[in-house]
Amino acid sequence: MTNPLSLWNFYFRNKRKVLPVIGILALAILGVVVTDSLLASARETAYATFGSYQKLILVAPRATRDQDLANPLQDSLMRLHDVQLQVDTLDGPGGITSYYNAVVALPAQVRAQLPAVQRLQVDSANARYYAARLRGDLVPLGDLIFRVQRLQSEEQAFNQLVNQLTQNPNDPRPLITYLQQHQTFLQSVLPDSAQLGRLQLAVTSASADANGLQQSLQAMNRDTANLNSAGQNVANLPLPPSPSATIDQFRSALDRLTASLGSIEQPQPGLDKLLADSAHIPGTALVKRDAYSNLDINLLAGNAQFDLYGIDQPGMTQLLTLYGDRVVAGRLPRQNASEIAVSEEIARARHVSVGSKLGNNVDELDRLPDAFTVVGIIGGPTRLGVIPLDYMTEHYLFERRYQGLIVIPQAGHAQAVHDELQRLVGIPQAGHAQAVHDELQRLVGDQAFRLFDWPYIKAKIDSLIANLDSINRFLILLVTLVLSLVVGLLNNLFFRQRMNEFGLLAAVGYSRWGLIRRVALESFGVTLAAWLLGVGIAVAVLSWFNTVFMVPHGLLMNVFDWNVLALHTLPIPLMVFLFGMGTVGWQLLRLDPISIIERRD
Amino acid sequence: MLSAKDLALDYRTGGSVAHAVDTVSLNVGRGSFVGLVGPSGSGKSSLMYLLSGLKRPSRGAVSFEDRDYANLSGAGLMRLRRRRFGFVFQQHFLVNYLSAFENVMVGAVERDHDTAAYAQALLHRVGLGDKLMKRPYQLSIGERQRVAVARALVHRPAVVFADEPTASLDQATGHEVVNLLADYRRSGGGSLLVVTHDPAMLSDADRVLQMRDGRLMAA
Numbered sequence A: 001m002t003n004p005l006s007l008w009n010f011y012f013r014n015k016r017k018v019l020p021v022i023g024i025l026a027l028a029i030l031g032v033v034v035t036d037s038l039l040a041s042a043r044e045t046a047y048a049t050f051g052s053y054q055k056l057i058l059v060a061p062r063a064t065r066d067q068d069l070a071n072p073l074q075d076s077l078m079r080l081h082d083v084q085l086q087v088d089t090l091d092g093p094g095g096i097t098s099y100y101n102a103v104v105a106l107p108a109q110v111r112a113q114l115p116a117v118q119r120l121q122v123d124s125a126n127a128r129y130y131a132a133r134l135r136g137d138l139v140p141l142g143d144l145i146f147r148v149q150r151l152q153s154e155e156q157a158f159n160q161l162v163n164q165l166t167q168n169p170n171d172p173r174p175l176i177t178y179l180q181q182h183q184t185f186l187q188s189v190l191p192d193s194a195q196l197g198r199l200q201l202a203v204t205s206a207s208a209d210a211n212g213l214q215q216s217l218q219a220m221n222r223d224t225a226n227l228n229s230a231g232q233n234v235a236n237l238p239l240p241p242s243p244s245a246t247i248d249q250f251r252s253a254l255d256r257l258t259a260s261l262g263s264i265e266q267p268q269p270g271l272d273k274l275l276a277d278s279a280h281i282p283g284t285a286l287v288k289r290d291a292y293s294n295l296d297i298n299l300l301a302g303n304a305q306f307d308l309y310g311i312d313q314p315g316m317t318q319l320l321t322l323y324g325d326r327v328v329a330g331r332l333p334r335q336n337a338s339e340i341a342v343s344e345e346i347a348r349a350r351h352v353s354v355g356s357k358l359g360n361n362v363d364e365l366d367r368l369p370d371a372f373t374v375v376g377i378i379g380g381p382t383r384l385g386v387i388p389l390d391y392m393t394e395h396y397l398f399e400r401r402y403q404g405l406i407v408i409p410q411a412g413h414a415q416a417v418h419d420e421l422q423r424l425v426g427i428p429q430a431g432h433a434q435a436v437h438d439e440l441q442r443l444v445g446d447q448a449f450r451l452f453d454w455p456y457i458k459a460k461i462d463s464l465i466a467n468l469d470s471i472n473r474f475l476i477l478l479v480t481l482v483l484s485l486v487v488g489l490l491n492n493l494f495f496r497q498r499m500n501e502f503g504l505l506a507a508v509g510y511s512r513w514g515l516i517r518r519v520a521l522e523s524f525g526v527t528l529a530a531w532l533l534g535v536g537i538a539v540a541v542l543s544w545f546n547t548v549f550m551v552p553h554g555l556l557m558n559v560f561d562w563n564v565l566a567l568h569t570l571p572i573p574l575m576v577f578l579f580g581m582g583t584v585g586w587q588l589l590r591l592d593p594i595s596i597i598e599r600r601d
Numbered sequence B: 001m002l003s004a005k006d007l008a009l010d011y012r013t014g015g016s017v018a019h020a021v022d023t024v025s026l027n028v029g030r031g032s033f034v035g036l037v038g039p040s041g042s043g044k045s046s047l048m049y050l051l052s053g054l055k056r057p058s059r060g061a062v063s064f065e066d067r068d069y070a071n072l073s074g075a076g077l078m079r080l081r082r083r084r085f086g087f088v089f090q091q092h093f094l095v096n097y098l099s100a101f102e103n104v105m106v107g108a109v110e111r112d113h114d115t116a117a118y119a120q121a122l123l124h125r126v127g128l129g130d131k132l133m134k135r136p137y138q139l140s141i142g143e144r145q146r147v148a149v150a151r152a153l154v155h156r157p158a159v160v161f162a163d164e165p166t167a168s169l170d171q172a173t174g175h176e177v178v179n180l181l182a183d184y185r186r187s188g189g190g191s192l193l194v195v196t197h198d199p200a201m202l203s204d205a206d207r208v209l210q211m212r213d214g215r216l217m218a219a
Helices: A007-013 A015-049 A067-091 A096-104 A108-113 A115-167 A173-189 A193-229 A245-265 A271-279 A313-323 A344-349 A389-394 A415-425 A432-444 A454-497 A499-507 A512-553 A562-568 A571-589 A593-597 B044-052 B074-084 B100-106 B113-125 B141-153 B171-186
Strands: A057-061 A284-290 A293-298 A303-311 A326-330 A339-343 A372-379 A385-388 A404-409 A449-452 B002-013 B016-028 B033-037 B059-064 B085-088 B159-163 B191-196 B207-212 B215-217
Touching: A007 A015, A007 A512, A015 A303, A015 A454, A015 A512, A015 A562, A015 A571, A067 A115, A067 A193, A096 A115, A108 A115, A115 A173, A115 A193, A271 A284, A271 A404, A284 A303, A284 A313, A293 A344, A303 A313, A303 A339, A303 A389, A313 A385, A339 A344, A344 A372, A344 A512, A372 A385, A385 A389, A449 A454, A454 A499, A454 A571, A499 A512, A499 A593, A512 A562, A512 A571, B002 B044, B016 B044, B016 B059, B016 B215, B033 B044, B044 B159, B044 B191, B074 B085, B085 B141, B100 B113, B100 B141, B113 B141, B141 B159, B141 B171, B159 B171, B171 B191
Parallel strands: A303 A385, A339 A372, B033 B191, B033 B207, B085 B159, B159 B191
Antiparallel strands: A057 A404, A057 A449, A284 A404, A293 A303, A326 A372, A339 A385, B002 B016, B002 B059, B207 B215
């Protein structure tokens, strides 16, 4: 004979009261598991996306200042015409030449009396010389400006083509027309290395000549002022032309342009030395020049730039070997080709396969320029993306493609290596990779380059997730508190409905602690059932979501993360149980059966 | 068997003291049927609470089978009520999610087959043999009170305390309920102490005690 007051009877005879409570709690637990799992997924996916940093250090320029090139060109473009007019004016009627002629025409008697006139003649001769040189300098510079103007109009035509193709992707006619019209044009507009060298010389020369002209004009004015202050006005000598602010501004723009053109030819001065020095750091296994780029991918917690290593062909194979990856479809990119190979997770995330395109033309958030053809899919434990170094360095003269290095420390080296590194860097270091990192940091200094390694990347990811984690924890706390309150109130309501039952049981001799234990077991059963149900539903939902969304998008999710399933969800049932039992238990302890018996309702 | 000596129960309200029970002495013999009548507020229910151990007296002593309640702990009194006493109140206080049979078994101390058979027999005896599995809301008020009577008797108590058991019933049903209790007494089950405001319900009582202002009066 079973106890009529058994838990079994209670649950099954009070389904309509118990199930909603179980449902609410289970839903809350489901919510916590889903948000927690997504957060954990975001973290794990981010770790995996940047997993290659676990075995290498990226030495990269501190910033990609594209405006270094763009602004001087624009400045020059704007000021060129002004300078040309200025030089023409200087050289025209009443200009430097006529002034020089006037000085030369002064009688010998005057010259003998005024030695300052000799100085004035020299200065005006210099000014005439520099003005003539500057006119010559401006010819190739004008050609550069012309090319830039054509490139700018070309960009507009290109954007128009992109719009047309976006609107009618199945109509290739605009593309064919564009290619026919612009193929040879593009080849003619883009300068080669030799032209760039000449251009740089012209710019440097123009800058120096502009400076010389300006100084000469200043000297002429100074000479004239000296003559005037001595009260020795010379009849028939006109006022000299004034120094020009326009020329100063132009010169400053030219100086910046000189620096930019230099960096086009040699992107990072000092990179070669850095490459050589890095290779000699004890404990370094491999150093590769890296014309890196990025792909935009979604990490759940926001978009991130997935690093592509722009390395040579042997380097690609070495990199795959280092990580235990392999090409599972297609092949690695060929030399000097706009080709790319990426890990399968990244391919899934970007919905591409062998033959598809990736790059800025496909997704404007990609830093990878143009459109690279996916020629290979990489499989293995670490997510990688590789592009050819030579293509990246030789095809983008006017778009600066910075280069860096990837430095791979040797794994598991002996203590001797550690000691040697410690001696080199001069500070105590815990690990081998850290020592290489610090030695590299010493080499690159604190200006042009910076180092990206796993501790740095991981700290960045953790910092990003930490904010979300805090929000999530706050929400869990809020949900727990609200639920405790709501379910606690429901419990109280339910308890009050059962007051007669407890009053009778206390009156006929059921012990108070027995009643409390009974209510506790009832609550425990409800919260346990809710927890199990919530976790069960959560596992089912996450499994489904993992299959239909996460895996196809290259995102990682651990459906059976017991840390999330067990630990993170427990506060809800625990708090609800404690809060509910606290209030009900308190009322049971204070229960006066006589007041219930005497109630006349 | 159950005796009270100079029993008193005071209530303090503000600065004054009300005497709900005022120096009452009483003996309830084994197998006797004692009726307790009186107007509302005369203290008869309070006296019953004192005699059954539901309340501790302000003064005086109560003993059952020579055990003084003063020497019993709260748990000891609870055990006494649970094992030796049966209770019927004005309201049935049935657990609404249990059947009539299960409600009777709530009163059982031992939950074995014999007790279950006895519970069923009791329900047959109170005329609910065909409604064993009915829930309280499926029974009439009189039927519910009869289930409450069966619950009070299922563990064969030595004393049954009935506090206004017929107050919410009509005359005929009230008589039925009191008769059921009287039958238990007649069949040698135990003593009966019935508190009521209706003397007509006490036709079978051995003694009827009148209470007024907390004191026992001659009936």
